[in-house]
Amino acid sequence: MKILDWIKLSFNTKKWIIIGGIGLICLIIGITPISYELVLLINNPIIYIILLLLGGLLVILSFKKGFNSVLKLLQSSDGNLNVDSVNRVLYKKKVLEKGPKIVAIGGGTGLSVLLRGLKEYTSNITAIVTVADDGGGSGVLREDLGMLPPGDIRNCILALADTEPVMEKVLQHRFKEGKLKGQNFGNLFIAAMNEIYGNFERAIKEISNVLAVTGRVLPMTLEDVKLYAKLKNGEIIEGESKIPIKNKELGSEIDEVFINPKESYPLKEAIDAINEADGIVLGPGSLYTSVIPNLLVKDLSYHIWKSDAVKIYVSNVMTQPGETDNYDVLDHVKALLKHGKIDIVDYVIVNNEEIPESVLKKYHEDGAQSVIISDNQEKELNKMNIKVIKEDLIDIKKNYVRHDAHKVSKIITDLIIKKKIEKDNKNSREN
Structure with a gap:
């Protein structure tokens, strides 16, 4: 139809x-x-x-x-x-509305892929999305209109939307000619709604209503933040889009990332969702430019740590050139905890499936490699009270490696439900 x-x-x-x-x-x-x-x-x-x-x-x-x-x-x-x-x-109506309350934190393609899987298991989803992007069409709108970058928000809204393929194609359409060349129609739609309502948060809520979004999509902050990376050689790179590019040129590793202004606050709805969550999921996605920026918003990590929810990190399948070169699973987790400054991971979900050589060849040419976990890494993570879950989790489409959203989502929901049952049984015994 x-x-x-x-x-x-x-x-x-x-x-x-x-x-x-x-x-x-x-x-x-x-x-x-x-x-x-x-x-x-x-x-x-x-x-x-x-x-x-x-x-x-x-x-x-x-x-x-x-x-x-x-x-x-x-x-x-x-x-x-x-x-x-x-x-x-x-x-x-009957099942998904009774599903676990899940908060998914990140950005980029990784988070939107995961959300498509999670909405098949629960409708109680809150996505907290980075707004540190300053490249591409989002960067242009951010600079010209003084608005928050809409790109990652758009992808997450469409991932959770109950809309027809035609509408999704329209909102994902990227102009190829003229003054709008390179600009995304969905981004322009968000920009128009932002101008109509004069408020980015309200604009996202209205768009979510129009597209019958399952759950909520929230920006990590309403502040106009800029992301910086400090390299181990002392150099500082300004701007999310420039970090992997400049880092590859300089040939150094990232020591830490930070945002400016540092006093950036999360939305009240985001904090409430974290406090009420049954499960909190970090990643998958670009470690330093999609996942970690959310943890730099004031007190967000603290509320994650304080929550009774199951805290899960979904490790990337491939390294990202200029960001996580030569990183293994343990390196990813250590970077996450370093920036979160608190123990905010209970489980790490890791891909254990071999990627075909024909697909890996393309990634190797770009400087990427598989993110692996060894027995020693697993022992080290266990010492940190982090349990490792290893499964075959890849989904290859058009020679691109992605997580199998349904498999990952099932693991996540099973973990959350298991903990809820254990908690309920404990409470009943005590009473």
């Missing part, structure tokens, strides 16, 4: 609901003492009959037409009832 047809049917369904409401009002007036006052006033008893007939007719008509409209919304392209659509709606 085309998106315009879907919108038309949606409005048609609402129209019949309104008509049914008018019919009910007519029926109520027709069978209550109000109708007798009307009869005496007009001195024509037929009004009583007209109201009852009109009300009954409108209710029956609205029920019939409205029900048909709902069925059309759920029909497949061949005109048959799409049972999968019906089951999906019922499943979301």
Whole structure:
């Protein structure tokens, strides 16, 4: 079904609901003492009959037409009832709304891939997304309009949206010619909403409502932050987009990253979500430019540590040139804890599946390699009270290696549910 047809049917369904409401009002007036006052006033008893007939007719008509409209919304392209659509709606209402409360923290492609998997297990998702991006179309809008960069936010909204493929294609469309060349339509849409509402947070909420987003997408802060990297050779690189590029040129490792202004505060909704969460997930995604920047926002790490939630880090499958060259799993975790300044990881999920040589060759040419874990690393992590979960987790599409979002999401939700059961059993024994 085309998106315009879907919108038309949606409005048609609402129209019949309104008509049914008018019919009910007519029926109520027709069978209550109000109708007798009307009869005496007009001195024509037929009004009583007209109201009852009109009300009954409108209710029956609205029920019939409205029900048909709902069925059309759920029909497949061949005109048959799409049972999968019906089951999906019922499943979301009855099961997903009772799913665990999960906070996913990060940015970039990694977080959006994970969110597509998580929404199949729960609708109680809060994504806290980095807004330190200053490159590409997002960087242009940030500089020209003085707004927060919308790119990572857009990807996460679309990952959680319950919308048709056509709409997603429109919002992901990147212009190839003219003055808008290189700009993304979805970014422009967010920019327009930001201008209409005069508030980035409100704009994201309204867009999420329009696209029927599962859960919430929140920026890590509303401050206009800039990301810096201090290298081990003492050099400092300014700007998220320049960090991997300049670092490769300088040939040094990243010692730490920091943001300016340092006094950047998280949203209250983000803190509330962390405090109420059953599970908190860090990554996957670019370690220094997508995941860690969130931990630099004031007190965010503290609230993660304080939360009773299961804290999980999803390790990257491949290293990132200019950021995590030669990093293994332990290096990733140590960098995370160094910037978080508190023990904020209970579990680390690691890929244990071999990547085909034909795919690895392309990555090796770019300077990337597999992120591996050895027995010694695992022992070291266990000493840090971090449990390691190793599974076959890769999904290869068009020679690009990604996490299998459904496998990772199942592991995450299973861990969270297991802890909830253990906690409930403990509480029942104590009581």
